[in-house]
Amino acid sequence: MDKKIDDLKLIKKHYGEAMMQLCRKLFPSLLEDAGLLYNTLNSCFNPSKLLYDDIKSCASDFKDYIYSIVGQNKKKEKFETYSNPFELMKNVGYNLYECKDEFDIQSFRHYFYRENPTFPYTGGTPEKSEDEELCTFSGNRLNSNYVFFAVKDDVDKIKREDFKEPLREDKYGTSVISIQITKDKSHTISIKNRYNSTVLNPDSTFFNNLDSITLGLTNSFEKYMGFSINSVKYSNFNLNNYVKASDGKLYKYNYEKNNIYYCINNIIIDNFKVKRYDKSKYLLFENMILKLNNPKSIECYDGSTNFITGLFSDGISKIYIDTKDNNYKNIKIIDKKGIECKLLITSLGHLISFELDKKNKLDLNSKSNSDNSLPFKDLVSLKNFCFPENFEGDLDLTNLENIENVVFPKRIKGSLNLPNLTNLSNVVLPEIIDGNLNLNKVTSIKDTKFPEKIEKNLNLERILYAKDLELPRYVGGDLNFDFLTNADNVIFPEILGGSLYLDKLVSGKEIKLPKFVGVNLNINSLKDLKIVKLPDNIGGSLNLESLTTIENFDFPEYVGGDLVLNNLTTLENSKLPKKVGRDLLLNKLNTVKYIIFPENVGGSMHLDSLTSGKNIILPKIVGEDLYLNKMSSAKDITLSNTVGGSLYLNSLMTSDGLVLPEDIGSSLHLPNLFYIRNMIFSKKVGKDLILNRLTSAEDVVFPENVGGNVDLSYLSTGKGIILPKNINGNLNLKSLISGKGITFPNIIGGILNLDSILSGKDLRLSKFIKRISINKNIKKFNSIKNLNILKSLKFYSKKLALVLKPMASKKTTVVSIR
Numbered sequence: 001m002d003k004k005i006d007d008l009k010l011i012k013k014h015y016g017e018a019m020m021q022l023c024r025k026l027f028p029s030l031l032e033d034a035g036l037l038y039n040t041l042n043s044c045f046n047p048s049k050l051l052y053d054d055i056k057s058c059a060s061d062f063k064d065y066i067y068s069i070v071g072q073n074k075k076k077e078k079f080e081t082y083s084n085p086f087e088l089m090k091n092v093g094y095n096l097y098e099c100k101d102e103f104d105i106q107s108f109r110h111y112f113y114r115e116n117p118t119f120p121y122t123g124g125t126p127e128k129s130e131d132e133e134l135c136t137f138s139g140n141r142l143n144s145n146y147v148f149f150a151v152k153d154d155v156d157k158i159k160r161e162d163f164k165e166p167l168r169e170d171k172y173g174t175s176v177i178s179i180q181i182t183k184d185k186s187h188t189i190s191i192k193n194r195y196n197s198t199v200l201n202p203d204s205t206f207f208n209n210l211d212s213i214t215l216g217l218t219n220s221f222e223k224y225m226g227f228s229i230n231s232v233k234y235s236n237f238n239l240n241n242y243v244k245a246s247d248g249k250l251y252k253y254n255y256e257k258n259n260i261y262y263c264i265n266n267i268i269i270d271n272f273k274v275k276r277y278d279k280s281k282y283l284l285f286e287n288m289i290l291k292l293n294n295p296k297s298i299e300c301y302d303g304s305t306n307f308i309t310g311l312f313s314d315g316i317s318k319i320y321i322d323t324k325d326n327n328y329k330n331i332k333i334i335d336k337k338g339i340e341c342k343l344l345i346t347s348l349g350h351l352i353s354f355e356l357d358k359k360n361k362l363d364l365n366s367k368s369n370s371d372n373s374l375p376f377k378d379l380v381s382l383k384n385f386c387f388p389e390n391f392e393g394d395l396d397l398t399n400l401e402n403i404e405n406v407v408f409p410k411r412i413k414g415s416l417n418l419p420n421l422t423n424l425s426n427v428v429l430p431e432i433i434d435g436n437l438n439l440n441k442v443t444s445i446k447d448t449k450f451p452e453k454i455e456k457n458l459n460l461e462r463i464l465y466a467k468d469l470e471l472p473r474y475v476g477g478d479l480n481f482d483f484l485t486n487a488d489n490v491i492f493p494e495i496l497g498g499s500l501y502l503d504k505l506v507s508g509k510e511i512k513l514p515k516f517v518g519v520n521l522n523i524n525s526l527k528d529l530k531i532v533k534l535p536d537n538i539g540g541s542l543n544l545e546s547l548t549t550i551e552n553f554d555f556p557e558y559v560g561g562d563l564v565l566n567n568l569t570t571l572e573n574s575k576l577p578k579k580v581g582r583d584l585l586l587n588k589l590n591t592v593k594y595i596i597f598p599e600n601v602g603g604s605m606h607l608d609s610l611t612s613g614k615n616i617i618l619p620k621i622v623g624e625d626l627y628l629n630k631m632s633s634a635k636d637i638t639l640s641n642t643v644g645g646s647l648y649l650n651s652l653m654t655s656d657g658l659v660l661p662e663d664i665g666s667s668l669h670l671p672n673l674f675y676i677r678n679m680i681f682s683k684k685v686g687k688d689l690i691l692n693r694l695t696s697a698e699d700v701v702f703p704e705n706v707g708g709n710v711d712l713s714y715l716s717t718g719k720g721i722i723l724p725k726n727i728n729g730n731l732n733l734k735s736l737i738s739g740k741g742i743t744f745p746n747i748i749g750g751i752l753n754l755d756s757i758l759s760g761k762d763l764r765l766s767k768f769i770k771r772i773s774i775n776k777n778i779k780k781f782n783s784i785k786n787l788n789i790l791k792s793l794k795f796y797s798k799k800l801a802l803v804l805k806p807m808a809s810k811k812t813t814v815v816s817i818r
Contacts, residue, residue, distance in 0.1 A: 007031055007038045015041065016049035022056070026063045028190060028204035029230075030070060040069055044237075046251045048264060050348075054239050054252070064186045065237035067230065081216030085148075085224050092214045094150040102139060108149045109137050111176040111194060134196055136178060146225065148179040160194075168199040169206065177205060181221075181229060189229050246272045254348045255287055260302060262287050264348055268301060283321070283329070285349040286378075290331070292319055298333070307385075308354075311341065350378035352399070357384065382406055394435065403427060415456070424448045436477070445469060457498065466490050478519070485525075487511050499540060507531065520561060529553050541582065550574050562603070569609075571595055583624075592616060604645060611651075613637020625666070634658035646687070655679040667708065674714070676700050688729070697721050709750065716756075718742025734773075739763035 008031070012020040023037060030037040044066070045051055055062045081088065089096040099105045112134050141147055152158065152175040163172045173193040182188045191205040210217035210229075222228055242250045243261045251269055253261040261269040266277040266284045283290040284301075288308065291297045296316035299309055315336045322330040331343040344353035376382075376395070381402040387395075387409045394414035401420050407428040408416065415435030424439065425446045436456040443462050450472050457477035467488045471479070478498035481487075487508035492500070499520040500513070506525050511532045513521075519540035526532070527546050534542070534556050541561030549570045555563075560581040570591040576584075582603035590609045597619055604625040605618070614636040618626070625645035631637070634649075635657035646666040652658070655676040660668070667688040668681075674693045680701055687708035691697075694712060698720040709729035715721075719741035723731070730750035736742075740762040744752075747768045755775040757763070765772075 006034055007036070010038045011041065014047040014049075015051055018056075019049070019052040022052060022059065026059065027066065028201050029208040030066070031201055032204055032207050036070065037066075040066055044069060044249060046249050046263075046265070046267070048252055050252060050264070054242070058239075060184050060186075061237060063188070064184075067186060067188070079211060079216040079219055081220050083216070083220060085217060085220045088214050088217050088220050089150055093153050094213075095153065096148060096150045099142065099147040099149065102142065105136060105141060105147055105149075108151075108176070108178075111151070111155070112137065112196070134178065134192060136180070136192070141180070144184075145180045145182055150177050150179065152176070166195050166199055168193060168195065168202060173199065173202075174205065179210070179221075181225065187225075187227055187229050243269055243272075245269050245274045247274055249274075252348075254350055257287060258302065260287075262301070262349060270301075283331070283345075285343075285345045286351050290319070290333075292321075308341075308343075311335070311339070344381070346378070352378050353381035354379060354385065355381065355383040376400075397421075418442075440480075460484075461501075481505070502526075544568075545585075565589070586610075607631075649673075670694075689724075691715075692732075712736075713753075744769070 008020050008024060011023050023041075024031070027037050030040070041047075083091075086096045097104070097108075136147065155175045158172050158175045160172060163170055166173060173195045176194050178192040180190045180192065182190075189208050189210070190203045191208050191210075192203050193199075193205040196202050206212040210221060218229060237250075239250060239252075241254070242252055243256075243263075244250050251261065251263045251267060251274075253263040253269065255262040259271055262284065263269060266279050266282060268275045268277070268284065277284060277289065281291070281293050283292060287300050287302060287304075288298055288306075289301055291299075296319055298312050298316065300306065312333065312335050316333055317336045317338075318332075318334045320332040327347050329345040329347075331345060333341045333343070335341075340357050342353070342355040343351060345351055376397055377399070379397060379400050382397075382400060383402075383404045383406070385405075386407040389410045391409040391412045392414070394417065395409070395412050396415075396417045398417055398419055400418055401422065403418075403421060403424070405426055408430045410430055411432045411434070412430050413434045415438065416430065416433055417436070417438045419438050419440055421439060422441050423444045423446075424442050425444070425448065427448045429437070429449060430451050431453070433451050433454045433456075437451065437454050437458050440459045440461050442460060443464065445463070445466070450470065452472055453474045454472050455476040457480070458472065458475050459478075459480045461480045461482040463481060463484050465486045466481075466484060467490070469487075469489075470491045472493050474495050474497075475493045476497040478501065479493065479496055480501045482501050482503055484502060485504050485506055487502075487505060489510050490508065491512050493514050495516050496514040497518040499522070500517055501520075501522050503522050503524045505523055506527065508531050513532055513535055515536050517535045517538045517540070520543070521535065521538050521541070522543045523532070524543050525546050526544060527548070529544075529547065529550060536556055537558045538556050539560040541564065542556070542559050543562070543564040545564045545566045547565060547568050550565075550568060551570075551572045552574065554575045555577045557578050558581075559577045559579070562583045562585065563577065563580045564583075564585045566585050566587050568586060569588050571586075571589055572591070572593040572595070574594075575596045576598050578598055579600045580598050580602065584598065584601045584603070584605045587606045588609050589607060590611065592610065593615070595616070597617060599619055600621045600623075601619045602623040604627065605622050606627045608627050608629045610616075610628065611630050611632055613628075613631060613634065616636070617638045618640050620640055621642045621644075622640045623644040625648065626640060626643045627648045629648050629650040631649055632651050632653065634652060634655065637657070639647075639659060640661050642663050642665075643661045644665040646669060647661065647664050648669045649658075650669055650671055652670060653672050653674060655673060655678075658679055660680070660682045662682055663684055664682045665686045667690065668685050669688075669690045671690050672693050673691060674695055676694065676697050681703045683703055683705075685703045685706045685708075687706075689703070689706050689708075689710045692711040692713045695714050695716060697712075697715065700721060702722060702724045704724055705726045706724045707728050709732070710724065710727050711732045713732045713734050715733060716735045716737060718733075718736060718739060721741070722743045723745050725745055726747045727745050728749040730753065731745065731748050732753045734753045734755040736754060737756050737758055739757065739760070744763070744765055746766045748766075748770075751771045751773050752765075752769055753773045754763075755773060757774060
C-alpha cells in the first residue's frame with residue numbers, strides 16, 4: 001500500500017469525507033511527506049467530523065495556519081540567480097509562457113484532452129486521454145492564480161501510448177507542466193503535469209519545488225513576481241466556538257461559563273486544562289455530567305444546580321440511552337420514586353427536548369436548591385413543566401417550537417421570548433412581565449391566560465383570528481396584531497402605552513379597544529366603525545384610511561398625531577376630536593352634514609374634494625397648511641382664525657362671503673380669483689400672495705406685509721389699489737399699463753415687473769425699489785433711448801437696475817441708470 005494515501009484515509013476516518021477532499025485540494029505538497037499533514041492536523045485540532053463545516057468559509061486562513069505550523073515560512077537554503085525564469089527554463093529544454101488572459105490558457109488545451117466548444121482548440125491534435133484533464137481549462141483560473149505553462153522542446157516526439165504505467169515525473173507527464181501561484185497572501189505554488197488524476201498527487205509535480213526543475217528557479221520567480229512563494233507570516237487562527245487549550249489544540253465547545261468550556265466528545269476545558277471523561281461511564285451535555293454507572297447521578301460540573309439536577313437529587317434508578325441516530329441521543333431517566341424524564345441531546349451536547357409524564361409535572365418551587373441556571377437556550381420541545389415563581393432577567397426560549405402543559409413563573413423580571421412557538425395551548429403565562437412578551441409566530445391560542453401586566457411590548461403579529469381572547473389589562477409598549485382579520489369578543493388592554501397595530505382587521509363582534517392608546521392606533525383595513533368602540537384618548541395617530549362613510553359616530557376627544565380618513569366621502573352627524581395634534585386627512589370628503597370639526601389641528605388639514613362650505617365651521621387654528629382646493633364658493637363657510645402654513649383656495653373665483661384668517665403663516669393661494677368685492681385680506685401673509693387671475697381690485701385693502709412674492713400678473717388697472725407696504729420678494733404687475741391711482745410698496749425685495757407699462761408718468765416709486773423689469777420692444781419704441789418710460793419715470797433712488805426683456809428672446813439685459 002502506498003503510504004502517501006495513509007494521510008487522506010486517516011483524515012477521512014477522523015475528520016470526515018468533506019475534510020479529506022478539502023485537504024487534498026489545499027495541501028498537495030504536504031501529502032508528499034507521509035504522515036505530515038495528518039499529524040499536523042492532530043497537533044492543531046481535537047479530531048471532529050464537525051471541523052469542515054466550521055472552516056469551509058475561511059479555508060484560505062486555515063491553509064495559511066497549517067502551512068505556518070508545518071514551517072513553510074522557515075528559512076531555507078537559497079540559490080541566487082540573475083537570470084529570469086524564461087531563461088532558466090530554456091536552459092533545461094522548456095519554453096515558458098505566462099498566461100495573461102483566458103485565451104492564453106486555452107491555447108494549451110491541445111496538450112490535454114477536454115471537449116469545450118466555448119474555447120476551441122487553437123493548434124495540434126488533442127491527445128486521446130479522457131481522464132487526463134486539467135480543471136484549469138474550465139475557466140476563471142486567473143481570478144485566483146497566476147498561471148504559467150512550460151512545454152518541452154521535443155514535446156511532439158513524446159507520445160502517451162509509450163507510457164503504459166505512468167509515473168508523475170516521467171518524461172510524458174513532465175513534457176507539459178503548468179506552474180500556478182495563488183494570488184492570496186501565502187502565494188502557494190502548485191505544479192501540475194499532463195497525467196492529472198491518472199497518477200497520485202498530480203498537483204504536486206516536482207514536489208511543488210521549482211528548484212527541483214533547475215536550481216535558482218524559485219529565486220528567479222520571486223524576483224520576477226515581486227513576492228515570496230509559499231510565504232506565511234502568521235500562525236494565529238481563530239474559529240467561533242473554539243477554544244485553544246493548554247495542549248495547543250483547538251476544541252469545539254457548546255457552552256461557556258466562568259472560563260469553563262463544555263466541549264463535544266465528553267471533554268471539558270477548565271482554565272484551559274483538558275479533562276476527558278470516559279464515554280462508557282459518563283455523558284456530558286450542556287454543563288452537566290450524567291454518571292452512567294452505580295451510583296447513577298446527574299450534577300453540574302461547576303457545582304451549580306438547575307431544574308434537572310434538582311429533579312434527580314434523591315437519586316437515579318435507571319438510565320436508558322438510544323444512540324441509533326448519530327446526530328441525537330434519546331435519554332430516559334427514571335428516579336427512585338418512579339418519575340420518568342425524557343431528554344433529547346444533540347451531538348454537540350445541546351439539550352433540545354425535555355418531557356415528564358403528565359402525572360409527574362415538574363414543579364421547580366418544590367426544589368429549593370434549584371436556581372436560575374436553566375439550560376433552555378437550545379430547547380425545541382418542553383412538556384409537563386412548572387417554572388419557579390420568580391425569574392430574574394430575560395427568559396429566552398428562542399428555539400422552542402412545541403410546548404405543552406407548562407406553567408411559567410408568576411413574575412419575570414425581564415422579557416419572555418418565544419419567537420419560534422406557533423401554537424399556545426394549555427399554558428399558564430406569567431402574571432407580570434417586566435419586559436416584552438414575544439410570540440411573533442404564534443397562530444393559534446387556546447386555554448391560555450395572559451399576564452395581567454406587561455411593561456413593554458406584546459407581539460402577536462401572526463394571529464389571523466381571535467375569539468374570546470382576554471389580553472393583559474396593561475401593556476406599557478406596543479401591541480402588535482399585524483395579521484389579525486377577525487376578532488370576536490376580544491378584550492384589549494384598558495391602557496396601552498405604545499401603539500396598537502390592527503392593520504388587517506376587517507370584522508368582529510363587540511371588540512373592546514383600550515380606553516387609552518399612548519401612541520398610534522392603526523386600523524387601516526376597517527370599513528365599518530360599528531364593530532369597535534374607539535379609545536377616549538390616542539396619544540399618536542389614528543389611521544382609518546379604508547372607511548368611506550361615517551354616520552352618528554363620536555371620535556376620541558384627543559388624537560395626538562394624524563387622523564387619517566383619506567378615503568372617507570361622507571361624514572354625517574358625527575363629532576370629530578376636539579384636538580388633532582398633527583394632520584387631519586379628509587382628501588376625498590365631499591358630503592358633510594351636522595359635523596363638529598376639531599377646535600385645533602396642529603398640522604395640516606386636507607379637504608381637497610369639498611366643493612361647498614355650507615354649515616361648516618373649520619378649526620379655529622390650523623398649525624400648518626389648509627387645503628380647500630375644490631371649494632368654488634366661500635359662502636356659508638367660516639375659515640380658521642389662524643393658518644400656520646399656506647391656505648389653498650385654488651378653485652375660488654369670487655370673493656363673495658370670503659373672510660380670510662387674520663394671520664397666514666406661509667402663502668395664500670387664490671390663483672383663479674378674478675373678482676373681489678368687500679374683502680379684507682389677512683394682516684400678514686408669511687410668504688407668497690398668489691392672485692394671478694385678478695383683473696380688478698378697486699378699494700381692496702391688501703396685507704401690510706408679504707414675506708414672499710405677490711403675483712398680480714392679470715391686473716391691468718391700478719385704480720384705487722393700495723399694495724402691501726412691504727414685499728420681501730417679487731411684485732408681478734406684468735399686465736399693468738398705467739400706474740395711475742395705484743399706491744406702490746415702500747419696499748420690494750426682488751424685481752418689480754412692469755413689462756406692459758407704456759409710461760412712467762404716474763408711477764410713484766419708493767427709493768427702496770432697486771430693480772424694475774420692462775419690455776424694451778414695446779410697440780412704437782425700437783430703441784432704449786426713445787422709451788418714454790425713461791423720460792418720464794421719476795427715480796427716487798440714485799441707482800436703479802433696469803431689467804429689459806426682449807419679446808422675441810429669452811435673454812435678459814440689465815442696464816444700470818444713474
